[in-house]
Amino acid sequence: MKYKCPLCDFEINSDKYLEKYISDFNNQEYKLYHCLNCDGEWWEPLKIIPEFYEEEGEIAYDLYHAGIRNIQEWHIPFFKKFFLNQGRLLDIGCGDGVFIKEAQKLGFEVWGIDFDKKSIEVAKNKFGLKNVFPMSLEEFVDLAKEKDLKFDVITFFEVLEHQDKPKEFLEQIKILLKPEGYIVGTVPNRESVFINLYQGKYDKTDLPPHHFLRFSKKVLKNFFEHQGFSVEISDTKSLTEIATLIEIWLFGKYTFNLKKKLREKIYLNKNNKNKLFKNNLIKTLKFFRTLFLIPISLFIYPFIQGAHIYFQGKIK
């Protein structure tokens, strides 16, 4: 079987793969391939499964509706590092709109799209966001052409690794972006100890049919360069992230089981009262855990990479 690297089109002729994995979702066997040309990694069969997102949307919807979801850790670098605070911004994969809601506060005119209809309903009803649409990027490009819409900033946090046609994805973005416009976003960092420690063992979110592409900082930078973008790259690393890492290191599956139970009991249980209070209690406990682990965290800080890669840049 011949495969083509989705990032650089390089053809591989052997069936040599890095690892194999059978998904619980569709019982499909996936194999991880490595490109000798660009160092990219991807899973075959490389094909997005739309039904998977519908099922995932159900769970996310409950979380969103619980009213406790906040800005995610991968959004934080945007608020620290991005220099614009006005103009028209489109967020691809906006979910319930938690990010664009904050971007709007800064001064952006915000727009969002997501596959998941229910999340878009939440964005409209709960946050009062108007320009949010349950549609694919291709459909939105058509809408934007009709309305003659162009964007100053296009963000896509934790979206690129889901794509089975990443180059086409960036081509669509170029159509929507003003000539001097910016792209900003994140992907999981395959070089992070954090991801490698728990992936597959306790958590399957960085695997197909969820994620198909695996990036390192270098692979991501080169990919953008080849597609005509120049980007700055950094990784998200924080003391909280390291504290979580140490916790997983020490307690492994126990800490994951506990998190799963809390999620079911507090966030997903519709009859549960005092969700906000319980969520704040968990946050407080997390804070003390991080505080307690600061000495070790500071010690290992220089030697490890963050769990996500952050990028910001523009068309060359």
Ligand SMILES: [Zn+2]
């Ligand atoms: Zn390649």
